Amino acid sequence: MASPDSPLTAAESPTLPPRAGSDPALPGAAHIDPAHRHAMIAEAAFFMAQARSFTPCQELDDWLAAEREIEQRLSNPAH
Numbered sequence: 001m002a003s004p005d006s007p008l009t010a011a012e013s014p015t016l017p018p019r020a021g022s023d024p025a026l027p028g029a030a031h032i033d034p035a036h037r038h039a040m041i042a043e044a045a046f047f048m049a050q051a052r053s054f055t056p057c058q059e060l061d062d063w064l065a066a067e068r069e070i071e072q073r074l075s076n077p078a079h
Helices: 034-051 059-075
Strands: none
Touching: 034 059
């Protein structure tokens, strides 16, 4: 096992389940850089908050709705 100061080896790295849209056979989401996807979600969440005049305590709802919207757009690029 690696020490706290050394990086994990490939064998020690946790295996995460594949993300939705990460199947290379699927268009859209599989080809989006994670940083770009994050920026798209942040921008969509901002506009949702702006549309409700930045009423506090709804930031998480805005973010989750923006995630759903962006995932849908990336999964169905023709729509």
